[in-house]
Structures are given as C-alpha cells and as structure tokens.
Amino acid sequence: MQKTRSSSRREFLAVTSTVLAATVPSLAAEEPTIGQVIERIIGQCAGKPLAQTVDTLKTGDPSWKVKGISTTFMATREVIEKTVQRGFNFIITHEPTFWNHTDDTSWLAQNPVYLSKRRLAEDNKIAIWRCHDYWHTLKPDPVVAGLAKALGWEKYMDPEGRGICTIPPASLQELAAHFKEKLGLQAVPAVGRKDLACRRVALIVGASPGRPQINLLSRPDIDALVVGDINEWEGCEFARDAVQAGMGKGFLVLGHAPSEDPGMKYLAEWLSPQLPGVPIVHIPANSPFHFFL
Numbered sequence: 001m002q003k004t005r006s007s008s009r010r011e012f013l014a015v016t017s018t019v020l021a022a023t024v025p026s027l028a029a030e031e032p033t034i035g036q037v038i039e040r041i042i043g044q045c046a047g048k049p050l051a052q053t054v055d056t057l058k059t060g061d062p063s064w065k066v067k068g069i070s071t072t073f074m075a076t077r078e079v080i081e082k083t084v085q086r087g088f089n090f091i092i093t094h095e096p097t098f099w100n101h102t103d104d105t106s107w108l109a110q111n112p113v114y115l116s117k118r119r120l121a122e123d124n125k126i127a128i129w130r131c132h133d134y135w136h137t138l139k140p141d142p143v144v145a146g147l148a149k150a151l152g153w154e155k156y157m158d159p160e161g162r163g164i165c166t167i168p169p170a171s172l173q174e175l176a177a178h179f180k181e182k183l184g185l186q187a188v189p190a191v192g193r194k195d196l197a198c199r200r201v202a203l204i205v206g207a208s209p210g211r212p213q214i215n216l217l218s219r220p221d222i223d224a225l226v227v228g229d230i231n232e233w234e235g236c237e238f239a240r241d242a243v244q245a246g247m248g249k250g251f252l253v254l255g256h257a258p259s260e261d262p263g264m265k266y267l268a269e270w271l272s273p274q275l276p277g278v279p280i281v282h283i284p285a286n287s288p289f290h291f292f293l
C-alpha cells in the first residue's frame with residue numbers, strides 16, 4: 001500500500017459506471033455461478049477456450065454462486081481481505097496468485113507464505129480466477145485503453161490503439177508529475193533530461209522484453225517511452241546510451257502494477273452492465289514498493 005493515497009478513494013462501484021454499455025444480453029440469473037461468469041468473459045474475448053492459457057481457477061469451485069466480484073491486478077493478501085470484508089467471493093486477477101506465470105505450486109508445498117495465503121482464500125471461500133490471456137485478446141487492448149483512460153489520454157492515442165499518443169507539449173519532468181498524480185505514484189524512475197520536450201509518447205503496459213522497448217524508442221517520431229516493468233539491463237540502458245549520445249529521448253518506469261491496474265478497473269466497468277444484481281468493484285493492488293526518499 002502506498003501511503004500517498006487512500007486505496008478506498010480509488011476503489012469504485014463499477015455498478016454506477018456508465019462508461020461502457022454491454023453489447024450482449026446480460027446474464028438473467030441474479031446469482032450466476034463462478035463458471036458462468038468465466039464462460040461469459042471467455043465467450044466475449046477469445047470466443048472459445050484457448051488451447052493453452054494461464055487463465056485458470058486458482059482457488060474455489062466453478063459451481064459456487066457469485067456473491068460479488070473484485071477485479072484487480074494481483075490477488076494480494078490485502079485484496080483477498082478487502083474482498084472478504086465486502087462479503088464478495090470472487091476475485092478476477094490479471095497476474096498470478098502464487099508468484100510464477102503458471103501458478104505452479106508443487107515447489108511451494110511446505111512454504112509458509114504460500115500455505116497461509118491459500119488458507120486465507122479457502123477458509124473464506126474465495127474463488128480466484130486469472131484473466132490475463134483472454135483480456136489481452138480484445139482489440140484494442142483494454143489494458144492499454146484502461147491506462148490511457150486513467151491518464152485522460154484517450155483523445156491523444158493513435159487510432160490503432162497501440163499506446164502511441166500525441167500529447168500537448170510537456171517536459172519529461174512534467175510528464176512524470178502527471179503520472180504521479182493520475183496513478184497515485186510516490187516516484188517515477190526516469191532516464192533523460194528533465195527539460196526534454198515531449199510530444200509523441202509511447203505507452204507499454206505490463207512486462208515487455210527489451211527489444212520492443214528499444215525499437216519503439218528508436219523511432220524518430222517518439223520522444224519518450226513509458227513502460228510498466230523492465231529488465232534494468234535492457235530498455236533503460238539503451239535509453240541511457242541514447243541520452244549520452246546526445247539524442248533527445250526520455251524513458252519513464254511506472255511499475256507493472258500501476259501500469260495494468262487501470263486495465264482491470266476497465267474490466268469491472270465492462271463486466272458490470274452484463275451482470276445486473278452482481279456487485280462488482282475494482283480493488284487496486286498498487287505497487288508492492290514504498291520508497292525510502
């Protein structure tokens with residue numbers, strides 16, 4: 001939890017949202033099952049189950065009736081506890097629950113942190129389903145769209161929706177301040193001159209390898225690249241060499257969670273009109289870090 005904001009301020013009742021109207025009939029049942037909700041999301045994203053996917057049920061049972069849904073970037077202990085406090089029983093998380101991509105738990109059988117987290121979910125009858133691959137299949141990518149919306153940048157984004165924005169001119173330092181304010185960040189690591197003039201800014205959410213980051217920042221029309229997760233020896237080191245070569249480039253790091261939590265807020269807004277009678281909220285996981293400044 002970051003101390004600069006109250007998480008409750010950023011939680012919101014998606015039930016009241018008018019952002020996205022459902023284009024398909026809503027589920028008639030007041031209390032659909034976990035399995036019905038999952039099938040519905042799959043049906044509208046990929047159309048049919050993917051042959052290979054990490055989007056599986058991590059805890060709980062598909063036959064349970066849904067009492068309420070929390071969407072989040074990461075089903076942290078705090079998110080599970082807040083879900084229990086609301087009387088909900090279903091968490092839709094973007095990233096793994098047990099700290100590896102496939103949620104393989106065979107190596108954790110004796111691990112006290114794993115055992116404690118699983119017990120917290122199971123004792124409170126919380127179902128956790130990952131929605132990563134399916135959500136990213138939609139075009140334009142709703143995780144990129146969610147971030148652009150959180151920044152107030154929807155109107156600046158190129159029409160193909162890949163996260164390249166033409167913004168009113170701003171310095172790199174002003175850009176960082178905008179991200180801090182809109183995403184509630186304590187700090188934004190940066191490479192580049194603080195007075196660098198930025199007009200064409202590329203957003204990459206989540207974790208991406210170095211090459212796409214480097215290829216984007218190399219484009220002559222891109223002034224600054226804003227990423228979620230990094231390998232510190234790849235994209236940001238390329239940016240450092242570019243700056244030291246005298247090129248006008250900027251590179252900002254948001255962190256994985258702050259870059260993708262808005263996309264899971266967007267999922268709550270998208271799903272809510274389709275499940276009348278089912279309360280749905282977004283509970284941000286927030287960055288795992290605090291900073292000793």
Ligand SMILES: [Zn+2]
Binds near residue numbers: 094143
């Ligand atoms: Zn993602």
